[in-house]
């Protein structure tokens with residue numbers, strides 16, 4: 001379960017904004033509440049953005065599929 005860190009802030013402002021808005025919070029059981037403090041990493045081929053729910057502060061994660069960009 002190796003995590004490979006990526007830099008969320010290398011994304012365009014538009015992408016950052018949409019990832020920060022399009023969330024699902026398991027705690028609130030509600031979509032698009034937004035997140036703060038995003039970190040991005042890759043785990044087993046899946047890119048994950050992890051932050052905190054704006055509403056309750058619990059961790060929320062967004063998995064990104066179909067991204068085959070090379071980040072080296």
Ligand SMILES: [Zn+2]
Nearest residue numbers: 025028053056
């Ligand atoms: Zn929440």
